[in-house]
Each structure stands twice: as C-alpha cells, then as structure tokens.
Amino acid sequence: MKTVGAVGLSLALVCAAGHAAVLPNKAAEPLVSEANVLVAQGKYQEGIAKFQEAAKADPAASVPLAGIANVLFKASFNAKGDAAARLRQQAESVARQALTLGADDPLAQEVLRNLTDDKPAPLHMPNQAAWKAMQEGEVLFQSNKPEEALAKYDESLRLDPLYSTAEVNAGDCFFVQKKWPEAEERFRKATEIEPLNGQAWRFLADALGWQGKWSAYETALFNGVAAQPNQLPTWDKLASFRNKQGYPLTALNLKRRSRVVLDPESGKFTIKLDSDFTGAGKQVPDGALWLAVAQYEINARSKNQQEKVADQPFAIEVQAWRAGLAIIDETVANGGADISDPALLNLRMLAKDDQLEAGLMLLAYRESWRAEFEAWKTAHPDGIRKFVNTYAMRP
Numbered sequence: 001m002k003t004v005g006a007v008g009l010s011l012a013l014v015c016a017a018g019h020a021a022v023l024p025n026k027a028a029e030p031l032v033s034e035a036n037v038l039v040a041q042g043k044y045q046e047g048i049a050k051f052q053e054a055a056k057a058d059p060a061a062s063v064p065l066a067g068i069a070n071v072l073f074k075a076s077f078n079a080k081g082d083a084a085a086r087l088r089q090q091a092e093s094v095a096r097q098a099l100t101l102g103a104d105d106p107l108a109q110e111v112l113r114n115l116t117d118d119k120p121a122p123l124h125m126p127n128q129a130a131w132k133a134m135q136e137g138e139v140l141f142q143s144n145k146p147e148e149a150l151a152k153y154d155e156s157l158r159l160d161p162l163y164s165t166a167e168v169n170a171g172d173c174f175f176v177q178k179k180w181p182e183a184e185e186r187f188r189k190a191t192e193i194e195p196l197n198g199q200a201w202r203f204l205a206d207a208l209g210w211q212g213k214w215s216a217y218e219t220a221l222f223n224g225v226a227a228q229p230n231q232l233p234t235w236d237k238l239a240s241f242r243n244k245q246g247y248p249l250t251a252l253n254l255k256r257r258s259r260v261v262l263d264p265e266s267g268k269f270t271i272k273l274d275s276d277f278t279g280a281g282k283q284v285p286d287g288a289l290w291l292a293v294a295q296y297e298i299n300a301r302s303k304n305q306q307e308k309v310a311d312q313p314f315a316i317e318v319q320a321w322r323a324g325l326a327i328i329d330e331t332v333a334n335g336g337a338d339i340s341d342p343a344l345l346n347l348r349m350l351a352k353d354d355q356l357e358a359g360l361m362l363l364a365y366r367e368s369w370r371a372e373f374e375a376w377k378t379a380h381p382d383g384i385r386k387f388v389n390t391y392a393m394r395p
Contacts, residue, residue, distance in 0.1 A: 062102030
C-alpha cells in the first residue's frame with residue numbers, strides 16, 4: 001500500500017496502532033526506527049541491515065524479522081524471474097520466523113497473506129505525485145515528526161482525494177499523539193473513501209476502543225472482515241474482544257494440503273499433494289479428501305480450458321469441496337475410515353448446515369472470489385455477524 005504498484009505494506013501496522021507484535025526492547029527500538037526510515041526512503045538494503053542489527057539486539061522481538069520480511073516482499077516486485085521468486089521465498093521464511101516469536105504479528109501476517117493470495121485487494125492506485133508526497137510523509141512519520149508528516153499526508157490527499165491510505169496515515173499522526181477523536185475522524189474518513197480498506201476499519205476500531213466505544217469498536221471490526229476477510233489482524237482483535245466477553249472464537253486453521261499447478265508450456269495441470277499424504281501406505285482419508293478436491297479443480301479447469309471459458313474460482317472451490325466430501329461420506333458409509341483433521345470436520349459440518357459457501361468465503365478467502373463475496377454480502381447484509389455468532393469460528 002506504500003507504492004504506486006500497491007505492493008508495499010504499511011509500517012503503521014506495527015508502529016502506530018499497538019497491535020499484538022512482540023515489540024523490540026530499549027536497545028533494539030531505535031534501530032527499528034532507523035530501519036523504518038530507511039525503508040520509507042526506499043533504501044531497502046540499508047533497511048534490512050538495520051533490522052538485522054535490531055534482531056541481534058533483541059532476538060525475542062518479532063518486529064525486526066517482520067520488517068525484514070516486508071522489505072524482501074517489496075523488493076521482489078523490482079526483481080524478475082528466479083530472483084523475484086527467491087525474494088518471495090525468503091520473505092515467506094522470515095515472516096514465518098517472526099510468527100514463531102509473535103504469533104499475531106500483524107506485519108508478518110500481512111506479508112504471508114500477500115504472498116499466498118491470488119490477487120491484490122481492489123484498492124485505489126494513487127497518482128505519482130500523491131505517492132511521492134506519501135513517501136515523504138512516511139519518512140517524517142518514522143522520524144517521529146507526526147505533525148510534519150500530517151502535512152505531507154494531507155498534501156497527498158489533495159493530489160489524489162481517492163487515496164484512502166493517505167487518510168489512514170493521517171489518522172495515525174493523531175493516534176500516536178493519543179488524540180483519539182481526531183484519529184477516529186480521519187480513520188472513518190478513510191473508510192468512507194474506500195469501504196474495502198480493511199486496515200482503515202481496523203485502525204478505526206483502535207481509536208474507538210481507546211475511547212471506550214465498545215459497540216462501535218466491534219462493528220468496525222466486523223466491517224473490517226467484510227472489507228477483507230483474510231486480514232488476520234482484524235480477526236485477532238475480534239477474537240480477543242469476544243474472548244473477553246466470554247464468547248471465544250475457534251480458528252478453523254485450514255492449511256491447504258493440495259495445490260493445482262498449471263505448466264505454462266504444456267498447458268497441463270498437475271497436483272502437488274502434501275508430503276504427509278504421499279508414498280506407500282500414506283493415503284489416509286484426509287489425503288484422499290485433499291486429492292479429490294484438487295482433482296475436481298483440474299477437471300473443471302481443463303473443461304473450461306477446452307471450451308475457452310474463463311474459470312470461476314469460487315464456484316470451482318465450492319463444488320470441489322462438495323465433491324470431495326461426498327466421496328468421504330460414501331467411504332464412511334461403506335465402512336471405511338473417516339477424516340480426522342478438525343478443519344476438515346468443521347467444513348463438513350458447515351456443508352451439512354448449508355453454510356459451506358459462507359464458511360469458505362469468511363474462513364478461507366481469496367481475492368479472486370471478490371465478485372461472489374460482494375454478491376453474498378448484498379444478499380446477506382448481516383451474514384458475517386450471524387455466521388460468527390452461530391459458529392464462533394474464525395480463520
């Protein structure tokens with residue numbers, strides 16, 4: 001969100017809004033600040049070196065590693081071919097290391113989301129002048145000059161009034177000064193400019209929470225989920241809030257164990273199945289289900305390919321799960337072994353409740369499903385809250 005190509009991630013995820021990252025100690029904190037300034041200036045190598053110094057100064061902090069992962073991810077867009085692929089692999093590895101230190105580190109979570117999602121969020125692309133003013137504001141913000149940064153963010157907004165991220169960052173300038181009403185106003189304005197800016201809704205919730213506006217806080221988080229269901233930091237906050245009320249949420253924790261890969265040269269599809277399910281004697285029911293899901297996808301996409309019809313990713317996903325679950329149900333009915341992964345069992349429960357579509361959209365969202373998701377929200381105006389209230393589940 002910090003570059004014209006909309007490929008960067010907001011340093012404010014960690015630095016301003018007080019999310020659940022493992023923050024650096026007093027020795028590492030100034031090094032992280034220096035690193036953030038360097039990254040805002042586009043000095044990626046220097047920024048990584050400074051983050052590495054911070055990691056050595058505080059090996060328990062997740063923030064320096066998340067910062068490195070973010071820079072590697074950003075740098076991958078300036079590389080090509082194998083070099084870009086290596087940077088993305090490195091970004092994923094470092095982000096996962098960060099999450100071993102801080103399981104809810106929002107920047108690391110967002111790096112992984114951007115690496116694994118199949119399309120970027122449909123947010124406004126700023127013009128060059130607005131982007132330049134934003135970058136100048138970032139340097140000032142990371143240099144602890146919020147008032148000067150605010151002037152640059154406002155300049156960015158004047159140059160491109162549809163640039164909601166500039167409004168979010170303007171709100172951050174008030175947030176770090178504990179000016180909660182002013183921060184609320186700017187974050188809310190960002191959600192009005194772009195209702196699909198999930199970060200804007202989450203930061204609005206932060207400002208509301210500091211003012212004790214708890215009903216509005218929860219509503220803002222639900223709106224954040226509605227904007228982008230696979231932003232885990234929003235779910236983390238909602239889960240924490242519900243837990244304090246005595247209504248904890250259970251994570252589906254669905255890990256994709258099979259993938260369909262298209263060979264661009266031959267035009268043929270192949271299945272990559274998790275190693276846990278490959279080899280002699282390893283075709284357990286969970287693996288059979290994942291294999292069936294992938295095989296349905298291959299059949300559907302191959303048919304579309306032959307008929308020169310565009311894929312409908314969500315429709316394929318839903319039908320793939322229905323087909324796979326039907327195979328397992330038939331196997332069990334004939335005396336065979338059942339699936340055991342709690343995530344798979346929960347998906348089967350949702351399917352039996354005729355909630356498979358809602359469950360996949362909210363708990364396994366991909367940006368390529370946007371059109372179907374927007375249609376579902378229109379048809380079910382309070383569907384997200386009802387789903388969470390009924391099933392107490394989260395990604």
